[in-house]
Amino acid sequence: MTPLIKLENICYQYPAATEPAIRDINLSLGQGRTGIIGPNGGGKTTLFHLIVGLLKPTEGRLLFQGREVSCKKDLYQLRKEVGFLFQNSDDQLFSPTVLEDVAFGPLNLGAGPEEAREVAQNTLEGLGLYGFEERITHRLSGGEKKLVALATILAMKPKILLLDEPTNNLDPRTQDRLVEILNGLAQSQLIISHDLDFLDSVTEELYTVEEGRINLCPAGHIHEHRHIHQAGNQPHRHEKSPLPNG
Numbered sequence: 001m002t003p004l005i006k007l008e009n010i011c012y013q014y015p016a017a018t019e020p021a022i023r024d025i026n027l028s029l030g031q032g033r034t035g036i037i038g039p040n041g042g043g044k045t046t047l048f049h050l051i052v053g054l055l056k057p058t059e060g061r062l063l064f065q066g067r068e069v070s071c072k073k074d075l076y077q078l079r080k081e082v083g084f085l086f087q088n089s090d091d092q093l094f095s096p097t098v099l100e101d102v103a104f105g106p107l108n109l110g111a112g113p114e115e116a117r118e119v120a121q122n123t124l125e126g127l128g129l130y131g132f133e134e135r136i137t138h139r140l141s142g143g144e145k146k147l148v149a150l151a152t153i154l155a156m157k158p159k160i161l162l163l164d165e166p167t168n169n170l171d172p173r174t175q176d177r178l179v180e181i182l183n184g185l186a187q188s189q190l191i192i193s194h195d196l197d198f199l200d201s202v203t204e205e206l207y208t209v210e211e212g213r214i215n216l217c218p219a220g221h222i223h224e225h226r227h228i229h230q231a232g233n234q235p236h237r238h239e240k241s242p243l244p245n246g
């Protein structure tokens, strides 16, 4: 089956940099839920920006539904299907009220005002955000902003979600809610997080992105990461069903 998105030998070097940030990445996306971990500066966010076409690869090809993304029209088609949750919700929310923010995407995709309002309301309700419609976006708490930001992308009904550190600044209760929400979504998801417990509770496979390279994380390595990040916790779920070596 043709993957929704495919990265073929993708490399990227920032214009002023002396070293590439991404080195020869091959990856197929569009099924299941995948976690990405890696050290600061390893290239995770750069990889996301390449997947949504915010950055153009220096080498390699980005394919959407089997076709190379090469012009603005291709990019538009790709972005329609990819919901990108930014690390900082303030980069995502810009309308005065929650309803306007969540309705913005559907309106932009061609829905009429009534339809956009209905989609926005249903999406907010689906996330348990009852009575949020007229709340002032910039006055929401960090956790509320994160869920509303998620609503803005879900309202556009993307096929795949890219979530960059979605648990940043969430209290344990809101994080549990997010886990429940993500596990209940039909969309494929690619999630960057430093929190292995969180990734363990929502993803089926794990990759590391380090020095610009991506590798599937075999069970033993997951155990190592767990020791480094969270000494003393229970064994990782993936250890029960070892993954092939990446």
Ligand SMILES: Nc1ncnc2c1ncn2[C@@H]1O[C@H](COP(=O)(O)OP(=O)(O)OP(=O)(O)O)[C@@H](O)[C@H]1O
Pocket (backbone or CB within 6 Å): 014, 015, 016, 017, 021, 038, 039, 040, 041, 042, 043, 044, 045, 046, 047
């Ligand atoms: N706009 C930029 N110009 C030049 N170099 C950049 C730019 N943005 C990122 N970099 C560099 O590219 C490399 C990868 O950065 P990136 O932000 O993708 O890492 P990351 O894995 O997301 O890190 P973190 O976990 O800290 O968010 C780093 O060395 C970083 O300094």
